[in-house]
Amino acid sequence: MLAIVADQNLPLVRRLEAVGFRAWPTSSVQYDGSWQIRLSGGHPSKRLNCVVALDPSDSKDISLRLEKAGRKFEAHGRPLLVRETPLSPKALIEELKNDGWERFDETMTLTGDLSTLTLPDMLDHLPTHDIGRFVDADLAVHASDPSLKPALAEVISAIKPPTGLFLIEDPDSGPVASTLCVQDNDLAGIMSLAVRSGRRREGLGLEILTSALRWARVRGAKTAWLQVAADNTAALQLYGKLGFQVAYRYRYWRKGT
Template sequence: MDDHRLILGLESRLMNAWPSFDYQAYDGWILRLAGGYTKRANSATPLLPAAALDEALIDHMVSRFVEANVRPTFRLNGLQASDVDAMLDSRGFQEIEPTLVLAGPVDGDCVADPEVKLQSEVSKQWVREAAGSYGGDKADDATLMKIVSRIHQKAAFATLHLDDKPVAWGLGVIERGYVGLYDIVVAPDLRGIGLGRRVVTSLMSWGCQEGAHTAYLQVREENEIAISLYGALGFQPAYRYTHRVMPAPSSAP
């Protein structure tokens, strides 16, 4: 039960910190849609212990995804019933992107890095630069702006400058004693020299100033370098989630 309480507490904060455009509730599941930008904002997630699925409910939720032109995705965080993963697997849903939610204490120095600028409101410049450094599917700055503009909790939009040039970005969101760290990204040509760490520690210092006792973030299981970095900052695994996605239709010969 304690594990379920931790998962539910962090999942609730995550949903508030990274809003979707549409929310639909189905028997212990929350289906979220945000134009396909990030899986955490475009997936069906269990929010009650032992949340179950049956064939009819799967079909119904799949149809909602299809109507929204979003790939049907179930995000399994450990709250689901024990047979859910096997049920989705039997229907051909592929398992991808196992992810760790890490949590660590916020203590010690509450002073942010002086070269990290923290803004309480999002700017077009922050969105444009952060999205551009991500590249790929996450280069959609218009959708990113729509998501972060919907955050109702207190937030800090961080930009690290070197020689007056923006080189790294991040987002912190405070809720009920926790600071969530999102969208930590470094300019592609400057990765691996500790700039992301400076953004993370500055957002944790901001969280400290705002009364947070714990920080949390999400990192893909395959990203061993980031996991090692966060471990050095005191982060430990809180729980794990993975995705089951409907396979793309095969092309005609």
């Protein structure tokens, strides 16, 4: 079972949010006080296109600030989304509730001590340096729209910290699993881990995750972090067995229709 942190460690949340922004960078970042307005003209990822408040005390003029942010999202052809984390002001969340917004897509951020994580003895995979090859594989494994290739390549190319691009490929059917590991000083983030539909429950996810974590540990990372949908029971059980713990949860809000 995953251990759940009862009292939010806000300094840890702030640090993980910061490395998360660097691990999945958007093309446009603007600030309204401590509210970060993240927008991408190419990729539709919610993390790249949302408003994130980074100070629980920054709660002035909420309605006006949401209205201003909405105009920026409209100019980009994006729906206005607010990402709620433990750093979000309570007044902001109350405003969203009272104004008929709906909450969706809860995600857990997990951390694990790389010195104590239980990594099984499995086939090791070395990272590729070919971004184009990795992007093609990632889109295939996720069954994503191939037209997203330029936007995804732009996101990955914009990652500044050292990054390992990991693939497992079948000689006959092509890529079957993919992930990328972003090492930001002593923290290693596992991003976009997926196994192709029809090849799940074969241990491929554990195999590629283990390869990425070993790569990060050899390079000096001390703590691994990753994000997983709160309703992904199988993944949560796997990460719990390895030794990951819940650091915090986040979720999105959108204007009700």
